[in-house]
Amino acid sequence: MTYKSFKDFSNIKLKFGSPEQGFNYGYTALPNFACKDSAFFDNEFFILYRRSEYAAQVELACAKIFQQLMGYGLEMEILEENNQFFIASRKIKNFSEGCYGLTEQDFLKVKGLISIFIIWYFIGQIDTHSGNYGLADLDNKCLAFGLDMAEALDFEMLKEPLKLSALKKIPYIVEENYEGVSELILPKNFVASKSFQDEKFAMITLIADTPFTVFESIIRETITSSLSVHRRIMLEKSLVHVEDESTRELIQASLNQSDPEDYSVDALIRYLKSRYEKWKLLVKENLEQDFAQDFSLADATLFLKESEKYHNDDLSDDNSLESEVENLESKTIVGNNYALRFFNPESQENITNAVINIENSIT
Numbered sequence: 519m520t521y522k523s524f525k526d527f528s529n530i531k532l533k534f535g536s537p538e539q540g541f542n543y544g545y546t547a548l549p550n551f552a553c554k555d556s557a558f559f560d561n562e563f564f565i566l567y568r569r570s571e572y573a574a575q576v577e578l579a580c581a582k583i584f585q586q587l588m589g590y591g592l593e594m595e596i597l598e599e600n601n602q603f604f605i606a607s608r609k610i611k612n613f614s615e616g617c618y619g620l621t622e623q624d625f626l627k628v629k630g631l632i633s634i635f636i637i638w639y640f641i642g643q644i645d646t647h648s649g650n651y652g653l654a655d656l657d658n659k660c661l662a663f664g665l666d667m668a669e670a671l672d673f674e675m676l677k678e679p680l681k682l683s684a685l686k687k688i689p690y691i692v693e694e695n696y697e698g699v700s701e702l703i704l705p706k707n708f709v710a711s712k713s714f715q716d717e718k719f720a721m722i723t724l725i726a727d728t729p730f731t732v733f734e735s736i737i738r739e740t741i742t743s744s745l746s747v748h749r750r751i752m753l754e755k756s757l758v759h760v761e762d763e764s765t766r767e768l769i770q771a772s773l774n775q776s777d778p779e780d781y782s783v784d785a786l787i788r789y790l791k792s793r794y795e796k797w798k799l800l801v802k803e804n805l806e807q808d809f810a811q812d813f814s815l816a817d818a819t820l821f822l823k824e825s826e827k828y829h830n831d832d833l834s835d836d837n838s839l840e841s842e843v844e845n846l847e848s849k850t851i852v853g854n855n856y857a858l859r860f861f862n863p864e865s866q867e868n869i870t871n872a873v874i875n876i877e878n879s880i881t
Contacts, residue, residue, distance in 0.1 A: 519596075519742055521595070521596045521597055521598040521603075522595055522596075522597050522598075522606065523597060523598060523599050524547075524565075524597065524599045525550070526549065526550050526551060526597075527547035527548060527549055527550060527563065527565070527606070528547065528548050528549075528550055529546075529547060529548045530545050530546075530547040530565070531545055531546050531547070532544075532545055533545055533546050533564070535567070537567070539759075541567075541569065541755070542567065543567050544564060544565060544566045544567060545564070545565040546562060546563070546564055546565075546609075547562070547563045547564075547565055547606075548561065548562060548563070549561060549563055553608070556608075558610065558611050558612075558654070558656050559608045559609065559610050559611060560608065560609040560610075560611060561608070562608070562609045563606050563607060563608055563609070564606070564607050564608075564609060565597060565604045565605070565606050566604060566605045566606075566607070566666075567602065567603075567604055568603045568604060568605055568668055569603075569668075569748070569751060569752060569755065570603060570743065570747060570748040570751045570752070571596075571598075571603045571742075571743045571747070572741070572743035572744060572745060572747055572748040573603070573668040573669075573748055574596045574603040574604065574605055574668070575596065575740050575741040575742065575743055576667065576668055576669075576670060576671050576741060577594070577605055577666070577667045577668040577670070578594055578595075578596055578605070578740050579671070579736055579737050579740040579741055580641055580643070580667035580670045580671065581593070581594050581667065582736045582740065583637070583641060583733060583736055584637060584664060584667075586728070586732060586733075586736065587633070587637055587721065587724060587725065587728065588630060588633060588637075590630075590661065591663065591664075592607070592663070592664075592665060592667075593607075593608070594606060594607045605668075607665075610654050610663070611654070611656075612654050612655040612656065613652055613653070613654045613663070614652050614653055614654075614655075615648060615649050615651075615652040616648035616649070616651070616652055616703070617631060617648075617651070617652070617653055617662075617703060617704065618648075618703065620704075620705070620708065622707070622708075624660060625707075625708045625711055625713070625714075626713065627658065627659050627660045628653065628660045628662065628708075629659055629660065629661055629662065629717075630661055630662035630663070630717075631651075631653070631662035631704075631714075632688070632689060632709075632714055632717050632718045632721070633662070633717060633718075633721040634651050634662055634663075634664040635688050635689045635698055636685075636688060636718060636721040636722055636725070637664065637721065637725070638664060638667075638670070638696075639684070639685070639688055639691075639696060640725050640793070640794075640797065641667075641670045641671055641790070642670055642671050642672040642673075642675035642676040642695070642790075642793075643664075643667055643669065643670035643672070643696075644669050644670070644672045644675055644695045644696060645666060645667075645668075645669040645670075646696065646697055646698065648699075648703070649666070650664065650665055650666040650667075651663065651664045651665065652665075671737075671786055671790065672695060673745065673779075673781065673785075673786070673789060674695055675695040675696060676786075676789035676790055676792075676793050677789055678693070678694075678695065679796075680793055680796040680797060680800065682800050682804060682808065682809070683812065685722060685800065685809060686809055686810065686811060686812040687812040687814070687815060688718070689704055689709065690704075690709070690812065690813060690814070690815040690816045690821065691815065692815060692821060692824040692825045692827075692828065693828070694828045697825060697829075699821075700815070700816060700817065700818040700821035700822075701816040701817065701818060702818045706813060706816050709811060709813075709816070710811060710813075715811060718809075718811075719806050719809055722797075722801060722809065723801055725794075725797060726797055726798040726800075726801035726802070730791055730794050730795075733790065733794065734787055734790075734791070737783065737786065737787055737790070738783065738787070741783050741786070742783075744781050744782050744783060745781035745786070746777050746781040746782075749777070749781070750773065753769050753772055753773050754773070756769055757769055757770070
C-alpha cells in the first residue's frame with residue numbers, strides 16, 4: 519500500500535516520548551497539502567508512532583468502522599518513514615480527554631459517549647482508558663470521540679462469549695479484556711437518563727442491523743499485514759530494551775517458535791463475524807426492555823474489586839512472555855503526555871447534527 523511520508527509535512531516537532539525508546543512517541547506538524555476548511559478543526563496534525571504497519575492499519579480500520587456507525591469520527595492517514603509507521607490526525611478544537619466533571623446541564627449536550635463504549639465492545643478494543651476518548655464542545659453540543667484504537671480487534675476478546683448480561687452492564691462493566699467506568703466517571707443519574715439509554719440501545723441495534731459485509735469490506739480494504747508480523751516486531755523491539763538474560767532467552771525462544779494459532783486477516787474476520795452473529799441474535803431474541811441497564815458495578819468500590827480480579831498481579835499469570843513485554847512497554851510510557859492525542863473527522867459539514875437517534879439511524 520502507498521502511504522504519505524514526512525515529506526508531506528513541515529515544521530515537524532517532537533512532542534512527547536523518544537524515538538530511541540522505540541515504543542511511544544509523537545510529533546506535531548503542519549501539512550504540505552490543502553486541508554478542507556473547518557470550523558472545528560485546526561490544520562495542525564499530530565503524528566503518532568505505531569509499532570507496526572498492522573497496528574496502524576487496525577487503527578485506521580476501526581476509525582472507518584466508527585465513522586460508519588456514528589456518522590462522524592476519525593479521519594486519519596497512515597504515514598511510512600524509513601519502514602516505520604505512524605498515524606497522522608488533525609487536531610480537534612475544544613477537545614478534552616475523558617468525561618470528568620459532567621454536570622446535569624451537560625447531560626443533554628453529550629452525544630455519542632455511550633456509543634463509543636458499545637462500539638469498542640463490539641470491535642474488541644482493549645485499551646479503554648480515559649485518554650482514549652473525550653468530548654469536543656461544538657455548537658452547544660459535546661460530541662464524544664473514541665481514539666487510539668491500535669489495540670482493537672483483539673483476538674482474545676473477539677473469541678470471548680458474548681452475553682446479554684455484558685451489554686446490559688456497559689458502561690459499568692469489568693472483564694478480563696475490557697473495562698468500562700464506574701459512577702465516579704459517569705454518574706448513575708446520567709446513565710439512567712432516557713437520552714443515554716435510548717442512544718445505547720440504538721447503537722446496539724445499529725450494529726446488529728449493519729450488514730457484516732460492511733465491516734468485512736473495511737477490514738479487507740485496510741488491513742494487509744497480520745498480527746503474526748506485529749507480534750514478531752514487538753518481540754524484536756523488546757530484545758533491544760530488555761537486559762535480563764532469562765527474559766531475553768524467553769523472547770528469543772518465542773521468536774523461534776511458530777504462531778500458536780492463525781493470526782491472519784481471514785481468521786480475524788472469522789472471529790469478528792462470529793461475534794457479530796451472536797450480537798445480532800441477542801438483539802433479535804430480546805426486547806428493548808431486556809437490555810435494561812445493570813447498575814451492579816456502578817459503585818466505585820465494587821468496580822475496583824472486580825477489576826482487581828483480572829488485573830491485580832498481572833505478571834503472575836501463565837502468559838509470562840506477554841506480561842514481560844507489556845511490563846516493559848509500561849515502563850517506556852511513564853511520563854508521556856497522553857493529553858496530546860488528536861484526531862479528525864472524515865467530514866464536518868453536518869457534524870453538529872450527526873448523532874445517533876432512537877430510530878437507530880444517523881441524523
